[in-house]
Amino acid sequence: xxxxxxxxxxxxxxxxxxxxxxxxxxxxxERPRRKWEVFPGKNRFFCGGRIMLARQSGVxxxxxGLIVFTCGLFFGFDCSFLVEHLTVFIPxxxxxxxxxxxxxxxxxxxxxxxxxxxxxxxxxxDIEKQINTSGSSTYRPPPRTKEILINQQVVKxxxxxxxxxxxxxxxxxxxxxxxxxxxxxxxxxxxxNCVGKRNYRFFYSFIISLSFLTSFIFGCVITHITLRSQICxxxxxxxxxxxxxxxxxxxxxxxxxxxxxxxxxxxCTVVELVVCFFxxxxxxxxxxxxxxLVASNLTTNEDIKGSWSSKRxxxxxxxxxxxxxIITNCxxxxxxxxxxxxxxxxxxxxxxxxxxxxxxxEIELPLFTAKNDAHMCTQSTKDMLxxxxxxxxxHGLCPPGTSKxxxxxxxxxxxxxxxxxxxxxxxCSQQHVHQPVALPCTTYSxxxxxxxxxxxxxxxRLASPSPSLSRVSLILDDSPDTGFVPIP
Amino acid sequence: xxxxxxxxxxxxQAAVAAKVFIQRDYTNGTVCQFQTKFPSELETRIDKQQFxxxxxxLNNLYAEAEKLGSQSxxxxxxxxxxxxxxxxxxxxxxxKVLKKIAxxxxxxxxxxxxxxxxxxxxxxxxxxxxxxVTIFEDRSLTR
Numbered sequence: 290x291x292x293x294x295x296x297x298x299x300x301x302x303x304x305x306x307x308x309x310x311x312x313x314x315x316x317x318x319e320r321p322r323r324k325w326e327v328f329p330g331k332n333r334f335f336c337g338g339r340i341m342l343a344r345q346s347g348v349x350x351x352x353x354g355l356i357v358f359t360c361g362l363f364f365g366f367d368c369s370f371l372v373e374h375l376t377v378f379i380p381x382x383x384x385x386x387x388x389x390x391x392x393x394x395x396x397x398x399x400x401x402x403x404x405x406x407x408x409x410x411x412x413x414x415d416i417e418k419q420i421n422t423s424g425s426s427t428y429r430p431p432p433r434t435k436e437i438l439i440n441q442q443v444v445k446x447x448x449x450x451x452x453x454x455x456x457x458x459x460x461x462x463x464x465x466x467x468x469x470x471x472x473x474x475x476x477x478x479x480x481x482n483c484v485g486k487r488n489y490r491f492f493y494s495f496i497i498s499l500s501f502l503t504s505f506i507f508g509c510v511i512t513h514i515t516l517r518s519q520i521c522x523x524x525x526x527x528x529x530x531x532x533x534x535x536x537x538x539x540x541x542x543x544x545x546x547x548x549x550x551x552x553x554x555x556x557c558t559v560v561e562l563v564v565c566f567f568x569x570x571x572x573x574x575x576x577x578x579x580x581x582l583v584a585s586n587l588t589t590n591e592d593i594k595g596s597w598s599s600k601r602x603x604x605x606x607x608x609x610x611x612x613x614x615i616i617t618n619c620x621x622x623x624x625x626x627x628x629x630x631x632x633x634x635x636x637x638x639x640x641x642x643x644x645x646x647x648x649x650x651e652i653e654l655p656l657f658t659a660k661n662d663a664h665m666c667t668q669s670t671k672d673m674l675x676x677x678x679x680x681x682x683x684h685g686l687c688p689p690g691t692s693k694x695x696x697x698x699x700x701x702x703x704x705x706x707x708x709x710x711x712x713x714x715x716x717c718s719q720q721h722v723h724q725p726v727a728l729p730c731t732t733y734s735x736x737x738x739x740x741x742x743x744x745x746x747x748x749x750r751l752a753s754p755s756p757s758l759s760r761v762s763l764i765l766d767d768s769p770d771t772g773f774v775p776i777p
Numbered sequence: 778x779x780x781x782x783x784x785x786x787x788x789x790q791a792a793v794a795a796k797v798f799i800q801r802d803y804t805n806g807t808v809c810q811f812q813t814k815f816p817s818e819l820e821t822r823i824d825k826q827q828f829x830x831x832x833x834x835l836n837n838l839y840a841e842a843e844k845l846g847s848q849s850x851x852x853x854x855x856x857x858x859x860x861x862x863x864x865x866x867x868x869x870x871x872x873k874v875l876k877k878i879a880x881x882x883x884x885x886x887x888x889x890x891x892x893x894x895x896x897x898x899x900x901x902x903x904x905x906x907x908x909x910v911t912i913f914e915d916r917s918l919t920r
Contacts, residue, residue: 392860406904415798437803444803454906458807472807490853491861610806621845624853626871627864628843631904 325634329407330468338634340399343466347478349398353391356499359564360387363506366557367513374516379509386502393495394480401630402485403471405452405460413453420448440609459610461590471628474582475589484589487630490623493579500569500576507565510558517555521547586611586618792914799832799908809839809905818912822893831885831897832908838881842874875901 325338333342342349360383368380408416420433433448435455446455449462452469456462461473463483472486484492525544582592587608591597597607612618797818802810813832815825852870856863882899890897890910898909 389860392862396861405906408906409903411796411909412798412903412907415796439803439806446803457801457906458803490857494857494861617845620850620853624850624857625845626843626849626852627856627869629869629871629875629901631901633902 321637323634324632324636324638327638328632328634330404331466332404332468334634341401341482341634342398343476343482345465345478346398346481349479349481352394352479355564355568356387356390356394356502359506359561360502362557362561363509367509367561370513370517371509375512383502383505383509386498386505389498390495390502393491393498396491397477397480397484397488397495398482400482400488400491401632401634402483403473403487403628404466404483404485404630404632405454405457405469405471406632407452407469408454416448416454442607442609444609459588459591472588473590487628493583493623496572496576496579500572503565503568503572506561507569510561510565513558514555514562583619583622584615586622793911794914795912797910797912799910801906802836808843809900810836811900811908816910819895819910822895822912823890827889831889834881835878835900835908838874838878842871842878 323338325334325341328334331344333344333346334340335342363383364380368383371379433455435446435448436443437446437458438444439458444458446458448454449456449469451462451467454469456469457471459472460469462469463473463476465476466483468483470483470485472489474484474489474492476483477492480492480495482488524547529540579589582589585608587597591608597609612621795818797816799811799816802812804810811832813829813836815828819828848870879899879901882897886897894913894915896911896913898911900906900908903909
């Protein structure tokens, strides 16, 4: 009961506490690092982990630049003519297509393609145990495979040495990004990211809409040139047919002016024509190829390796993932449920991993502990018990008064942490509402915990023979109420 | 808050004895399913039926999340038409089911596993690869 009451205090005391980033809910803590900051793969993160890219973004700026440049030229130079001579819907359709292309491209580039987080050390150890008895870590054992049956077909699962796990079916390790990606299709340099389970539909939308856009612009540009040349021709004809109306040099001059005014428009038009012409072949080809892949529920990776085509004469029945018909395959791949991102970029690194790193900065430590206390009731039980398991947070198990103040007291030796010293009293005074004896805890714990922050296992420090500390260990076993018993 | 107390009691005296990992079952393809085979390490701790029931329910929940039905198609088509901007605003069906799963695991832990000195970890925290069952040392548990 006391413990729960104490937990209710926590959010307020956290707000009161003077240190950094107070942008949290109960769940999120303050300074502890987010998982994207310690992500082992070769990715870059922006906007606090919300946007991710491969480390080598490839030619994504070129892709974007080409699209924007070509469409810019189109809107600038061709649209006015075409609106005049044809219809106003032309720029509208082009604008819609352009927006769709850019948005799909950004979704493809910035979304997690379906990266599998690496195995935890416990998991890796368990797998090792299952495979092999002699676990020597000094050499790389021969490649490990595991055969399983999927829809009555034998599929080999390979062991990934980097991620320390058996790769699920259709998963492949991308060497450029150094991640295992689910339903790995390919690493696209144009998009600057891998294409996998989560962003395949965005990629497909991108290439389909881009095909439409390039074809549309190509068509419009051809129309523009045709119309313009017809106008020029008729103008020349008109002048030639009525020579009496104008003197010869003036008619020539008019023709020249008309040609010149066509010229700068034509230059842009020609640029657009060239870009579209070369893109169309590649984009349309790629769209066609991916439509085939979608219809047969294959990935580029599988198609290139010929995983299923060598069996049973290259028909769909060789592919164990294929549904019965093309429509179902298309729907499943493109309109299926959107799987969640497994890497939890914005989550926080559990403090038992963070504490050794944070030991250098005492300011963070009290916040970790405060977070631990706040989390006792609210966070997932796994984290709670994991922390206990690693026993680096044993002081978090202290009755709230001591644990709250202890690590804050740790900051005595360094100047920045001194500023947190008023807060223990503030904290204690908050707790005064419930336990009037918190202040002695402050003085007590401040003096005794001076050397524990750098210890990875303060639990053992707590158990040291110093009399004040032994009282803490006593308190550990009692109910939290007694934690506020004044220490004489 | 009752669960906090029981977990804290356990926390104060428990240490991790072992961890068991329930691997994925790929016999039906890449859908998320876990093996229902009962691990031998848990024989002394929990009833086989109980455990298999838990895993089976989890499998059903994941199957519901990944089901190719009219709802998922409508969601997919709507997303496509709006250039996938709905993913910024709305929670997907999968995410809703994941929340349900998290609640279910919490419930199972509180009612069944914690009293027996076990702890189930939500598979999403392990990248949907394994169900991690932590076995605590049986010191002074109230059985």
